[in-house]
Amino acid sequence: MNILIVEDDEAIANLIKINLIAEGYDCVCAYDGKAGADYIEKYPYDLILLDIMLPEINGYELLEYIKPLGTPVIFITAKGNVEERIRGLRLGADDYIVKPFQVGELIARVESLLRRYGKVNKKLTFADVEIDMVSRTVSKNGIVVDLTVKEFDLLVELVQNKNVALYRDRLYEKIWGEVFMGDTRTLDSHIQRLRRKLNWEKYIKTVFRIGYRLEEGQ
CATH class of the missing domain: 1.10.10.10 (Winged helix-like DNA-binding domain superfamily/Winged helix DNA-binding domain)
Incomplete structure (x- = not known):
């Protein structure tokens, strides 16, 4: 299964990528919203991990572009207050995880969301x-x-x-x-x-x- 990681902190993005690859997923990273949009336009993904505070195009704007595709999205962000979580979920994100987070928790959320969408790592x-x-x-x-x-x-x-x-x-x-x-x-x-x-x-x-x-x- 293919996962796109849109995260401007390269260390965090690469850490997520390494751990997801170890779980058997195919992953690619985009380090700003414009690069993320380019990837989404060119390739289909089973799941997108999306930061909110991104250069070029922010996560909320990018989510509007993703929604018609029906691709599940998990927001990854430092914005942990209730209002931001509600906003993200109402805009169409499927889940929301706040930095800093345990990689094990993120992987569990990825697996749970993919199961919900009927996408199972074989x-x-x-x-x-x-x-x-x-x-x-x-x-x-x-x-x-x-x-x-x-x-x-x-x-x-x-x-x-x-x-x-x-x-x-x-x-x-x-x-x-x-x-x-x-x-x-x-x-x-x-x-x-x-x-x-x-x-x-x-x-x-x-x-x-x-x-x-x-x-x-x-």
Whole structure:
């Protein structure tokens, strides 16, 4: 899926780009509103991340140009007051995230919005593992790994939130669809099986008193 990042702070734009590419998205950056408009005119995008305070053409004006295309938009801006958020949403933005923000939160919002529009990343990759979201198969170094339904769902949740500490109660309720009652044995046993089947002891970390985090091995 193709994502356009329109952000005049090149460091922020490139940081977003690097992290989205790592998630399997194709990204391009525009550092002012005019360049953003040129990209939008020439190429179709699945999602646009749009700063408000841009040189040449500001984000509000650019949004007016984007709306007829039906492309989902997330505003990224330092303007965090309620009035600005309301204005952006009323003009047609689908979501709004305020600087400074955690990259993990931005990625989660991107994924949520793409799902809402029926645009799903068909494959996820992390380290030596590839996840096919359509066939619900997992392969490690090209060899299929047999996972249960819950193990697959848990793996996807970890990969989609890599480098983020996930609370046990959140994980349990998301994967099992039940209220977490404090018993961690079911979740913990699934985590142990995932570690063993994927040989991911160095990737799936236990976070003391919180839960688990998927991170690059040292």
